[in-house]
Amino acid sequence: MGSIALAIPRLRKGSYYPEWLLDPRRRSERCLVQVVTECYLRGVSTRRVEGLVQALGLASMSKSQVSEMAKELDEVVEGFRSRSLDQGPYTFLWLDAISQRCREGGRVVNVATVLATAVNAQGKREVLGLDVITNEDGAGWTAFVRGLVARGLWGVKLAISDDHKGLKAALASELPGAAWQRCRTHFMRNLLTRVPRSAQDLVATLVRSIFAQPSAKEVWAQHGRVVEQLEKRFGEAAKMLAEAAEDILAFTAFPKSIWRQVWSNNPQERLNREIRRRTDVVGIFPNRPAIIRLVGAVLAEQNDEWAVARRYMSAEALEQAQAGQQETLEEIEAIKQLAA
16 A cells, blocks of 8 residues: 555653554564665665665665664674673684775775684684774784683684784784694795796695695605705795794694694685675775674674584594694604704
8 A cells, every 4th residue: 555644643741652553663664674684684785775675665765774774783793793702712713804995084995804713612613703993903903802802712722814914913912822823825825926937836736745744744844845845946935935834834733633624714715705795795885884784794694504503623623622732742843853
């Protein structure tokens, strides 16, 4: 029937408003809000949502009204971002940043959306938090990690990330005792820029052989051999590989059964692609809260899926990682001394 105009008398005290019949945001209106919110989460642009709403029977709905409806997510996202991290110890921690564009001060600027995921005590992946910072400097990362610790993050033995500016210093100050694993995939890309294009396949094959060894001792021994081979033709690449040994081989101090899961940031990259699929439709966000609203809702949805999924790591591997790998570390030190 469309919209119906209903005159409701006003009183000095009280009201004739029939709440039993016209409860605010009831039935169809609530359904409409759910539809708009779901479209927003799925990455449908506000312009397309406007057309969808019109197809549902409303004469018009502006982009600002669609955005206002999307704010229904704020309470859910804020609760998700500020919840207590009580599923620790979080033995392995992945950190990354995604660049987004938003309007600030009358101009469009690039900001960094920082994310953290981890493996909890049950061996399942968990999204720990997100924030939007101006620059990926030490102050931004320190504030983010400090916030995670304040909410209950503990027991981190290894943090995995790309070589983000300021992140390593933030981890050292806020998570003392945690080792840092530099993502091998990102490191390989950086390393190949130091060699001619014609030799990149050869160098990549040599470097990958380091990670294909059956034990920590063999990994470090192969690293030394590859550095020696590269020194003859690609001195700059050999120097970069030698200097990054501690960072790219930190995974060797942990059980071999989980090496593939912790020697790179690839698990985080898959999550990043899903976030970008939703945010690329928006293009330019009107402000930082809009970024947090959309990305936070996506992460909350993903976290729910991980909670009911199978375990990412076994309890035995987590126990070994928490107990420490003293014998392995001693072997590694012996290999280093022989190489020196």
